[in-house]
Amino acid sequence: MGPISHSINFLEELQKSVGLFAPETALTVTFLLAIVADLIFRRSRNVTGFIALLGFIATGALLMSNSSTSAFAFNSTYAIDPFANFFKLLILITSYLIVVISFFSAELYHGNRKLGEYYTLIIGMTFGMFILCSSTNLIMIYIGIEAMSLCSYVLSGYTKEIRRSSEASLKYVIYGAVSSGIMIYGISLIYGLTGHLGLAEINHSLNVANLDHITLLVSGMMIIAGFAYKISAVPFHFWTPDVYEGAPVTITAFLSVASKAAGFAALIRFFKVVFAAVPAQGSIPDATWNMLGSIDWRIVIAILSVLTMTLGNLVALKQTNVKRLLAYSSIAHAGYMLMGVTVMSEIGVQSVLVYLVAYMFMNLGAFYVVMQYANLIGSEELEDYTGIGYRAPVLGICMVIFLVSLLGFPSTVGFIGKLYIFSAVLSFAGKNGQNFYWLAIMGVINSAISAYFYIKIVRNMFVRGAEFDKEKFKLSPESLVVALIIVIPTLYFGLFPGAVIRWAETSLKILVGN
């Protein structure tokens, strides 16, 4: 912050920043309206939900209106760039769909539970993720992570009289608080090393001075631990299966898509800005990022990636609870996406963005069907799924599409995502002939392993047994419409991925410095 004699400039800067901050302001206003409405309309259980939907639409309109701006706000602590806009829009779509899906949840609407706080906290969590996507300052990143996490701790225990839900919430809050504590300690070390908290300034210090490697490695790893926790990468994944199994299905879906996306946004921005080397005079900037030579962060991320996908897929093999199985599968998917981060190039980031869009549709869809099944049969165990494909045929077919998409079967959007990730990894050619062919091979082996448990769910759903003759379930037309809304993009973008790829391509611009 400049000296006080510059306060006039400071005010102008602040006024400009407030304009750029409009989508976040819209979310804040929605949040306040929602809590007031919750006080006024005490009888209604959905009113805050509808306010959230309207607020999300307004926020989306504001986001679209400045989708091409690139500017810093609030003294360069906040970047409004196409990269952040991509993630914000993705998160907004997810939040919207989660609110819509929540209207159908029997688990949430059980008894006469009040749902005012539920929808309000979803708005708050969206706000936290927005902050996380745009922060270019370590303290802002920390605030974003906390704003997102605090809401999600409460949401995961929202059905508080159910023991496993409150247990999930306890585990989440303890593991989460410890990991964010370790992260802030790492941030304080980085501040001591470089004297700055802004990502660009830290990068500058790292470039001019030769700093202690051990301290840099330790503090860097501590900060990565905070991000890895949010994207549930091994070895910071312990909370994931328990929380995903215990939390309400809608919140599980939300955590697995939106908070993972926000974590990736911050992680990619952190690596892109902090560890970039200033290119030598006269050299042609290429699409592969020049990284500082002292520590090879590519290897660190590659090891994280292999551990994450291998453990996720292997442990998923023996799961009997579908929610828990999908939790491990989401760990594995974080591993695939980390493959894209490993490359640290334009095409690598593009592949992660494409994968996230694919992952959003197929994962939300899978959790939606799990929720509908839980409404119908009151169970999430794999053995209770026997023959359910015949009793609710439309949902069954949707589930098959989501699962083969998660598996990466051609003609689904999941295939496009995997294709882009693998080709980005194979295209990498670093200095000294460094390449990541082995990483791509691990990815392919893992995809093959994952086929087993996805197909196992499908086989259980369509097994012919005593249940075959049972009567069919009646589903409301609205719930089928929602399923179709998620199925159609899963198939359409699998066959015609052009729009998604162009969107990702135009969203690669990450603001680095002034």
Added chain:
Amino acid sequence: MGIGLTHYLILSGILFAIGLFAVITRRNAIMVLMGLELILNSANINFIAFSRFGGINLDGQVAAIFVIVLAVTEAAIALAIILNIYQNYKHIRIDEINKLKE
């Protein structure tokens, strides 16, 4: 002999270690929370010491203010969740709360 940056860093390192130790070994959820506060405050000591002795800028002190506020909100939410656990289980020994295991 004066008190310099090193002393503060040693203090914060010890606090961090004690906090982490408490988080890992304690069975009582409240004790775990206390360990957590130690971790956050050790980071605060770092921030302020670096800001004071590094003499570069006041970013560290601003960071400390935010960490204090976030530590309080985190503690408030964690306490509320632990209270709910107590109502469900009638105890708060976290190693005995493991319904969610394969």
Added chain:
Amino acid sequence: MLTDFGIILIFFIVGVLFVAAGLFVSSLIRPSHPNKIKNSTYECGEEPIGSPWIKFNIRYYVVALMFLLFEVEIVFLFPWTVVFKQLGWYAFSSMAVFMVILVFGLAYVWGKGDLEWDKPKPYIPKLEDFVDMKD
């Protein structure tokens, strides 16, 4: 010449002396009539012995949480007061926005009834309790 550690030592000694002197002087001038209840540990009106987990009413926690949340916002006010004069109305309005958001939170807590201190209703004896009405 005192080192920094010497200053800390003096702080420590003065702290101990301050408490000790206070206790000593009060022990000279106070009347001493101990009994069982007076000697028990003071614990905010709660029974001091037993499991700490069942004794405290949930109301204490709610009030403590509310206090904690609204008290800590002061930490933002201190740096703000320092630059308030230079920044003028803009600083005032931004802090006003912050405060208004907090007031929304307070209103929510109030509206939800979490600030109510529901006292146990004392039973006021009626005449019928003492007079046998059958006669």
